[in-house]
Amino acid sequence: MFKIIEKEEIHTIIPLVEKLNDYKISVNVLKGRFNEMVTQNYECAGIYDNDTLIGVCGLWFCTRHYSGKSVEVDHVYIDDNYRGKGLGKDFFTWIYNYVILKGYESVELNTYVNNYASHKFYYNEDFKILGYHFLKKL
Incomplete structure (x- = not known):
């Protein structure tokens, strides 16, 4: 079953999100960040097997000059x-x-360079590579 996870239940995704990153972010930092994210244009979809959360996908809603009303999927994990x-x-x-x-018209995403299985999946879903994602920590 697929559904949007209620804001009050957002911390249930943390065990799955933790498996995404090679680097470790503390649970307390993740809780704080997700608490802030749910106050922005963010929702999180979940996959459930009965009552067990087995997959997640963050959804960031915005309007971009090049893609119109767009949803950026984030931290996809099954x-x-x-x-x-x-x-x-x-x-x-x-x-x-x-x-x-x-009312949204496009979906975009980032994926880790070494996550080859995701590349194949997104190619099969007709996603196109438009550029590179850069990050600078301040």
Whole structure:
């Protein structure tokens, strides 16, 4: 089952988000950041197997000059035990339909350079590479 995670339940995604990064961010820092994120143009979709959260995808809503009303998907993760079964494709179909109903016209994302499995998935979903993502920590 796919659904938007209620703001009050946002911390339930932290165990899955922690698996995304090679570097470690403390749980307290993640809680603080997600508390702030849910006050911005952010929602988080979840995949549930009964009552167990097995996948997540953050959704940032904005308008961009080059893509119009756009949703940037963020921190996409599906538990290892549920991969390779078509769940990612079904999840993204659900996300596309959800954001279209909200009046959005494009989806964009970043993915880690060494995450080759995600590259293949996004190519198969007809995403195109438009540029590079740069980050400078201050």
